[in-house]
Amino acid sequence: MIDIQQNSSLSLLQNLGFWKEGEKIRSATVPGESNMNLVLRIETNQGSYILKQAKSYVRKYPQIPAPISRIEIEYQFLKQLDSDPFLASLSPKVLHYDAQNHLMLLEDLGEGSDFLSLYGGNRQLKNAEIKHLVDYLNHLHQLGITNFPATGSMRVLNHEHIFNYPFLEENGFDLDNIQPGLQEASMLYKTDTELKQRIQALGDRYLADGKVLMHGDFYPGSWLQVDSGIKIIDPEFGGLGDAEFDLGVFLAHLDLSAQAEDLGEQVRKDYHLPVDWTLVQQYRGVEILRRLIGIAQLPVSLSLDAKKTLLARARTYLFT
Numbered sequence: 001m002i003d004i005q006q007n008s009s010l011s012l013l014q015n016l017g018f019w020k021e022g023e024k025i026r027s028a029t030v031p032g033e034s035n036m037n038l039v040l041r042i043e044t045n046q047g048s049y050i051l052k053q054a055k056s057y058v059r060k061y062p063q064i065p066a067p068i069s070r071i072e073i074e075y076q077f078l079k080q081l082d083s084d085p086f087l088a089s090l091s092p093k094v095l096h097y098d099a100q101n102h103l104m105l106l107e108d109l110g111e112g113s114d115f116l117s118l119y120g121g122n123r124q125l126k127n128a129e130i131k132h133l134v135d136y137l138n139h140l141h142q143l144g145i146t147n148f149p150a151t152g153s154m155r156v157l158n159h160e161h162i163f164n165y166p167f168l169e170e171n172g173f174d175l176d177n178i179q180p181g182l183q184e185a186s187m188l189y190k191t192d193t194e195l196k197q198r199i200q201a202l203g204d205r206y207l208a209d210g211k212v213l214m215h216g217d218f219y220p221g222s223w224l225q226v227d228s229g230i231k232i233i234d235p236e237f238g239g240l241g242d243a244e245f246d247l248g249v250f251l252a253h254l255d256l257s258a259q260a261e262d263l264g265e266q267v268r269k270d271y272h273l274p275v276d277w278t279l280v281q282q283y284r285g286v287e288i289l290r291r292l293i294g295i296a297q298l299p300v301s302l303s304l305d306a307k308k309t310l311l312a313r314a315r316t317y318l319f320t
Helices: 010-014 072-082 083-088 116-118 127-141 152-167 184-188 193-208 241-257 259-271 277-293 305-317
Strands: 025-029 037-044 048-053 094-098 103-107 212-213 221-224 227-232 239-241
Touching: 010 025, 048 072, 048 227, 072 083, 072 094, 072 103, 083 127, 116 305, 127 212, 127 227, 127 241, 127 259, 152 184, 152 239, 152 277, 184 277, 184 305, 193 277, 193 305, 212 241, 241 259, 241 277, 277 305
Parallel strands: none
Antiparallel strands: 025 037, 037 048, 048 103, 094 103, 212 239, 221 227
16 A cells, blocks of 8 residues: 655655646645544646545544545545535545545645634634535435445444543543543543443444434534535545434534534524434533543633533433
């Protein structure tokens, strides 16, 4: 396998065999932070592209192994969107896929930024933005996909970091390094037998294939603002699952970024497909918990007391 690194020479990239006749690479830069994969913006004399390569580990946390097959999941997911013009317009087109080298060349959607700045507490999403994001889920969840590549290995990885690791009493991750007092606050949930049983049951459901094509990581880091509007990227955790999972994650991140309460109500109003809202709330609760006391931390600007309040609310979501 060709192993591309962030500082790979242009000659290595030039020899990948993706390029048109006479096309020469001028530069390769990092377009933004990527948690899972190597991502480069490739500028040539004929255009601009996004190159992604999966490795056998998580890019942000190299000590965590990750299925290298995730690039195929993303490829298959993006190809499914071609059948819906609305969805296709919100995601990058696949220009070339190299299964042997776990590489994908994508359309460059242009300079932009994700929505991670929401966690700073200084920005509120607009109603039109919420409607746009919900419309994506409406279209995605009614695609009618019944045949999708097995996503078990990626599902197991995500399951570990959502439903198990954050709730281990001794997991080697000292939350006081994130915020003093958070480790002690987390123990209320790590020692809650009834809560952990509820989370285990929910995790078992998550591991089973569901009925709709879900994005699998529908949070502000997967929303990209470019000149032409909000685009949706990084579906490597996608696959057949519960629509409720995408909705629960969506709502959880409205909570984590201190968005107005009425925006959550708007999500319920604008989502038009049949759904179990009790299950949505349960997924919402576990996503909040794992983001506050697990390893997948976010740049949230919440005080310790605010986190304690949100953790307590998350627990109530799991028992609705």
